[in-house]
Amino acid sequence: MKKLIVSPAPHLHGKESTKSLMRDVIIALAPSLLVSVYYFGFSAVKLALVGVATAVAVEYVIQKYIVKSKITVNDYSAALTGLLLSLNLPPNSPWWIMFIGSVVAIGIAKMTFGGVGQNLFNPALVGRVFLLVSFPVIMTDYSIPTSWFREGIDAGSGATALSIVKEGLARGLTMDQIFDANNFSYSQMLFSKIGGSVGEVSALALILGFIYLLIRRVIRPHIPVAIIGTVLVFSGVFWLINPESYADPLFNVLTGGILIGSIFMATDYVTSPMSKKGMVLYGIGIGVITMLIRYWGAYPEGISFAILIMNATVPLINMYMKPAKFGKEVKHG
Amino acid sequence: MSKTFSIGGIHPHDNKISINAAIENFPVMERAYISMSQHLGAPAEPVVAKGDKVKTGQLIAKANGFISANVHSSVSGTVNSIEMLPDLSGNLVQHIVINVEGDEWEESIDRSSEINRKIVHSPKEIIDKIAECGIVGLGGAAFPTHIKLSPPPGKKADYLLVNGAECEPYLTSDYRIMLENTEEILIGVKLMMLALGVKKSYIGIEENKPKAIKRMKEIASKGYPEIKIVSLKKRYPQGGEKQLIDAIVGRQVPSMGLPIDVGVVVQNVGTALAVYEAVQKNKPLFEGVVTVTGKCMPEQRNFRMRVGTTFESMIFAVGGFPKDAEKLVSGGPMMGKAVSRIEAASVKSTSALLLLTLEETKRGEEANCIRCAKCVDACPMGLEPYLLNRLSRANRVEDLEANMVHDCIECGSCLYVCPSDIPLLDTIRLSKAKVLKIIRSRPKK
Numbered sequence A: 001m002k003k004l005i006v007s008p009a010p011h012l013h014g015k016e017s018t019k020s021l022m023r024d025v026i027i028a029l030a031p032s033l034l035v036s037v038y039y040f041g042f043s044a045v046k047l048a049l050v051g052v053a054t055a056v057a058v059e060y061v062i063q064k065y066i067v068k069s070k071i072t073v074n075d076y077s078a079a080l081t082g083l084l085l086s087l088n089l090p091p092n093s094p095w096w097i098m099f100i101g102s103v104v105a106i107g108i109a110k111m112t113f114g115g116v117g118q119n120l121f122n123p124a125l126v127g128r129v130f131l132l133v134s135f136p137v138i139m140t141d142y143s144i145p146t147s148w149f150r151e152g153i154d155a156g157s158g159a160t161a162l163s164i165v166k167e168g169l170a171r172g173l174t175m176d177q178i179f180d181a182n183n184f185s186y187s188q189m190l191f192s193k194i195g196g197s198v199g200e201v202s203a204l205a206l207i208l209g210f211i212y213l214l215i216r217r218v219i220r221p222h223i224p225v226a227i228i229g230t231v232l233v234f235s236g237v238f239w240l241i242n243p244e245s246y247a248d249p250l251f252n253v254l255t256g257g258i259l260i261g262s263i264f265m266a267t268d269y270v271t272s273p274m275s276k277k278g279m280v281l282y283g284i285g286i287g288v289i290t291m292l293i294r295y296w297g298a299y300p301e302g303i304s305f306a307i308l309i310m311n312a313t314v315p316l317i318n319m320y321m322k323p324a325k326f327g328k329e330v331k332h333g
Numbered sequence B: 001m002s003k004t005f006s007i008g009g010i011h012p013h014d015n016k017i018s019i020n021a022a023i024e025n026f027p028v029m030e031r032a033y034i035s036m037s038q039h040l041g042a043p044a045e046p047v048v049a050k051g052d053k054v055k056t057g058q059l060i061a062k063a064n065g066f067i068s069a070n071v072h073s074s075v076s077g078t079v080n081s082i083e084m085l086p087d088l089s090g091n092l093v094q095h096i097v098i099n100v101e102g103d104e105w106e107e108s109i110d111r112s113s114e115i116n117r118k119i120v121h122s123p124k125e126i127i128d129k130i131a132e133c134g135i136v137g138l139g140g141a142a143f144p145t146h147i148k149l150s151p152p153p154g155k156k157a158d159y160l161l162v163n164g165a166e167c168e169p170y171l172t173s174d175y176r177i178m179l180e181n182t183e184e185i186l187i188g189v190k191l192m193m194l195a196l197g198v199k200k201s202y203i204g205i206e207e208n209k210p211k212a213i214k215r216m217k218e219i220a221s222k223g224y225p226e227i228k229i230v231s232l233k234k235r236y237p238q239g240g241e242k243q244l245i246d247a248i249v250g251r252q253v254p255s256m257g258l259p260i261d262v263g264v265v266v267q268n269v270g271t272a273l274a275v276y277e278a279v280q281k282n283k284p285l286f287e288g289v290v291t292v293t294g295k296c297m298p299e300q301r302n303f304r305m306r307v308g309t310t311f312e313s314m315i316f317a318v319g320g321f322p323k324d325a326e327k328l329v330s331g332g333p334m335m336g337k338a339v340s341r342i343e344a345a346s347v348k349s350t351s352a353l354l355l356l357t358l359e360e361t362k363r364g365e366e367a368n369c370i371r372c373a374k375c376v377d378a379c380p381m382g383l384e385p386y387l388l389n390r391l392s393r394a395n396r397v398e399d400l401e402a403n404m405v406h407d408c409i410e411c412g413s414c415l416y417v418c419p420s421d422i423p424l425l426d427t428i429r430l431s432k433a434k435v436l437k438i439i440r441s442r443p444k445k
């Protein structure tokens, strides 16, 4: 008689793995990547390739030669970090910017904390903020590179819609004047952005990715909904009081990385809270800090900083925002 | 609208491949191995000796102490020995081994298939009859039924809930009896209601068994108006005692509490059938329906089987041990026990024999926790398995208690969903036992 396996229940296991989950996030980013390739051509391809290759290579080298631990690059989490970072750079960024960003993201923000699951801060965002602080000129040059598919496009001012608005308001213009002068329109924002990072070209593509993640149950809607809701309410109040000098809520949501940040960055498993209550609080925190930075801070956007700041509060949120326990009270006796 | 419990839960594939196999009588084996520990509580005390002749249904061991249950012979023949034998997990347990000769039943048992609808017993007589016939809970824990039907002084039941959810994948024995012994189950429920003095009862059935729901409703509407059939969402662990109560009557049993604390007693449909047979047919509990299943098996069947049948003979009855089967489970795949020796025998509460291949049962290699919160979302008790695992590994007993590790119902949902294949329940189970021991050793206030 052969030996039977004797191990404790459960005897069945779900099919999900870190790898399958990360793969799903990468799939969810595909529409945005495709749109960006359409608009920015080789630049977008180049950034994505350099980003992914560097992230994977850095993780591999560190695990193999420095910490001598198990190699985990095949869980796709490093690749995802590289891809996310590439989508968060200005389309005209040189390849070495991408390279440095990936090295910082994986080498510093992820591996020094002990690898996947251990880091406090979102690696891709650490990479991005590092670049923003170290190379402010390159990181705010949003001029549009030439594409294979599109010729003779209006190369634009090289600034994002948010920074145009911020400057315009500083010069004493009203919102209407700024919109007219720059030909802003919402259909443009939905399908093709006026200026912004690689992955932000199309709000629609990002939302498509969001829906995919929800259907596949990779993420919960709580964090993105809380962030977007907060931004809408916060900017809505100011806009209602003074529409002359504050952009409307929709504009605020569709620009400055709110979508890519809330759908793909803030929902990063490792650096976001565990309970649904905690997720909502975290999302509201990100929304409020983003708007504070936008209206009164030095940077026109702000969600990257907001997420990093809230990352730091996650251990505390997890300690105090526990999931609802069964049997705490008799429900409706 | 189907009802469901309020927190967590998962959706494993239900794999009810034996669902259309009608119940067949399993051939009586040559030798029966009858355990004295078929119930929660103290082992029963043998009242026969080596060489004694016994009949099918004869009392062979008496309940020993308050929480214990009588044991009856499932066969007729001669007592071969009374000895310590390993049970399915390898623990030594006293067994009465009987060499089978013919199949001669006690004359007092009514073997006709006619349904006896006439209830003549008083509540006390019903409970005594149940105790006499050795009925135990067939939903899993095998708690002696007569004790559950006698709430402690000061506690009163408002409802009797009957579990027909059968939320474990693969299992179909409860489904088959709900189809084939519908009215007997309803009479059993009625008997238990009388015993408890409750006016209302609900039978909860998961909606992936529409035929059972329909048939139960049909018969219930024809003479059992006090029994309501409730359709439940297909969601594991719908049949968990606390989850079932939450789903059907919207009450949550408090931590460390019992169903009776919220005025509810829960029994299983199999137990209801056993109660019917005991009270109306004078038949002790010595056989039950067992699903013999597995994708790797040539056939999947449902058998009415005597207690004390070896797993080996069950496997051979459906075509022998499949080459690729690596794990043998007694019960369902989520909460059943892995069987270490196929010579072990079935007990009263055995509901299934499930054979799994390595491919089906393999756990992946453990990886870092990616803090995806899937375990938190899955836990039906609102616990944080990732945290309990971490605390268990650090042996932080106080923090484990503060985080309610003792509320874990060991449903396995957390381990099932974890993408990093962290052995969450393995570590939680150990620390739960530790914490429970500490809590119970404290002086009662």
Ligand code: SF4
Pocket: B368, B369, B370, B371, B372, B373, B374, B375, B376, B385, B386, B417, B418, B419, B420, B421, B422, B424
């Ligand atoms: S499911 Fe596994 S990986 Fe996810 S949080 Fe729980 S323990 Fe960690």
Ligand code: SF4
Pocket: B378, B379, B380, B381, B382, B383, B385, B407, B408, B409, B410, B411, B412, B413, B414, B415, B424, B425, B428
């Ligand atoms: S086994 Fe325990 S901790 Fe895990 S999901 Fe079930 S109740 Fe929660």
